[in-house]
Amino acid sequence: MQEQTNCYDVIVIGGGASGLVCALELARSGKKVALLEKEITFGRKILVSGNGECNFTNRQVSPEKYYGDKDFVASALDRFNVQNCLDYFSALGLLYKEEKDRFFTYTSKASSLAACLTCALKEAGAELFLQTEVSKITQSSPKTFKVYSKKGQMFYAKNIVLACGSPAYPQVGGTQAGYILAKSFGHTINSVSPALCSINLQEKNALSRLSGIKIFALASLKENGKIIAQEAGEVLFNNQGVSGNNIFSISRNAKKGQVLELNLFSQFSKEEFSAFIDERAQKYPKRKLKDFFAGILADTVANLMIDFLGFKKNLLICDLSSQNFARIKEVLQAWTFKVEGLRPFEQACAAKGGVDTKEVQKGTFCSLKNQNLYLTGELLDIDGRCGGFNLHFAWASGFCAAKALLAKK
Ligand SMILES: Cc1cc2nc3c(=O)[nH]c(=O)nc-3n(C[C@H](O)[C@H](O)[C@H](O)COP(=O)(O)OP(=O)(O)OC[C@H]3O[C@@H](n4cnc5c(N)ncnc54)[C@H](O)[C@@H]3O)c2cc1C
Numbered sequence: 001m002q003e004q005t006n007c008y009d010v011i012v013i014g015g016g017a018s019g020l021v022c023a024l025e026l027a028r029s030g031k032k033v034a035l036l037e038k039e040i041t042f043g044r045k046i047l048v049s050g051n052g053e054c055n056f057t058n059r060q061v062s063p064e065k066y067y068g069d070k071d072f073v074a075s076a077l078d079r080f081n082v083q084n085c086l087d088y089f090s091a092l093g094l095l096y097k098e099e100k101d102r103f104f105t106y107t108s109k110a111s112s113l114a115a116c117l118t119c120a121l122k123e124a125g126a127e128l129f130l131q132t133e134v135s136k137i138t139q140s141s142p143k144t145f146k147v148y149s150k151k152g153q154m155f156y157a158k159n160i161v162l163a164c165g166s167p168a169y170p171q172v173g174g175t176q177a178g179y180i181l182a183k184s185f186g187h188t189i190n191s192v193s194p195a196l197c198s199i200n201l202q203e204k205n206a207l208s209r210l211s212g213i214k215i216f217a218l219a220s221l222k223e224n225g226k227i228i229a230q231e232a233g234e235v236l237f238n239n240q241g242v243s244g245n246n247i248f249s250i251s252r253n254a255k256k257g258q259v260l261e262l263n264l265f266s267q268f269s270k271e272e273f274s275a276f277i278d279e280r281a282q283k284y285p286k287r288k289l290k291d292f293f294a295g296i297l298a299d300t301v302a303n304l305m306i307d308f309l310g311f312k313k314n315l316l317i318c319d320l321s322s323q324n325f326a327r328i329k330e331v332l333q334a335w336t337f338k339v340e341g342l343r344p345f346e347q348a349c350a351a352k353g354g355v356d357t358k359e360v361q362k363g364t365f366c367s368l369k370n371q372n373l374y375l376t377g378e379l380l381d382i383d384g385r386c387g388g389f390n391l392h393f394a395w396a397s398g399f400c401a402a403k404a405l406l407a408k409k
Helices: 018-026 046-051 070-077 082-089 110-124 177-185 204-210 245-251 270-283 299-309 322-333 391-409
Strands: 006-013 033-036 055-058 097-098 103-107 127-129 134-141 142-149 152-164 191-197 198-203 214-223 224-236 241-243 259-263 336-342 349-356 372-374
Touching: 006 018, 006 142, 018 033, 018 046, 018 191, 018 391, 033 152, 033 198, 046 055, 046 110, 055 391, 070 391, 082 097, 082 391, 097 110, 110 322, 134 177, 142 372, 152 177, 152 391, 177 191, 177 349, 198 204, 198 245, 204 241, 204 299, 214 245, 224 245, 241 245, 241 336, 270 322, 299 322, 372 391
Parallel strands: 006 033, 006 152, 033 127, 152 372
Antiparallel strands: 055 103, 097 103, 134 142, 142 152, 191 349, 198 241, 198 336, 214 224, 214 259, 224 241, 259 336
């Protein structure tokens, strides 16, 4: 009897971004679906995303915005692109707004988007289980999975979707549990570490003076003089280092011992910038060094820069040696810091690594280890840049897995 009531066509494990979309698509096509979520609400990461405003996709979504197998990403984006995503959420009743290519909820509340998904799920007849943490999955026959919850419940299904996410942000549900479940089916987990987080720098004492200051810069991570990752955008100083969208995007590659180089004037070539500074020096020969940067650098940044260079603030421009001028030009286009390391998973928005995508079929998200198992979202070894790309991949993967399940004979 218990087997009948607790028996489903599909059990989706994880009620986050990818699991919600997957369960919704299946339920509204008539499948008997259970969505099992360990937390007290669905989509807890959605609720904190985009500083609570939910940056749910981006006009620039393309495989190039992702790390990992780009063909694998393309197979999902081909089936669920930006317009599909906007149409999808519009059809669920969501109003949205666009800011510099990023799409947010119109209400500036992530809960608006989460509510659209959960209302639709209930209306579609999916069976929703909160505070239900899956601890183990076994197969009693090739076509029947037995799913055990930590509280001792038992569920049965013909197909399983693992949508458990990554260990990033454990405060809202991030966990390694998905990797353990995937491993139990023979999947390989590629080394996992924090991504989309602040980079800690060794010069934190000096930099604490800049805490809260934002500058525009081209940020480059360098190892033995070679650029490992590079991205332009706003850099926000904090009391341990730097954050900001571009820093978040390159953080997955940051390691102790590397150099972070900030080019504060990347819009100029080296020669153009040299000419620009020479022209200013001719125009303001009697200015003190501390005033020379007026209009091109924030006061705090200029003062720290002067200290960093070891110059006196009252030095007149006309008294600067050509060697010191060259040093100023060099530092403004290549201000270097030593990388101390990354923030822990508690402060990371995503994870680098995860289930090896070579073991998952492109476009269907079906496991190549078990034809009735599907894996979606951040659980996989795919991570996107900052700007709505990670949620987009999560929606896309959940959507594709559902379509593949529905097409199954
Ligand atoms: C602070 C923060 C801000 C972010 N902002 C953005 C943003 O603005 N734009 C963007 O694109 N991305 C953003 N992200 C990333 C984005 O939220 C994730 O990439 C996305 O949610 C991943 O979706 P998912 O379905 O793979 O996993 P999740 O959304 O994490 O869902 C996984 C779910 O599975 C549940 N679960 C795990 N194990 C079990 C188990 N054993 N049994 C039952 N349930 C289980 C978890 O509790 C969780 O609810 C942000 C992330 C964080 C942490």
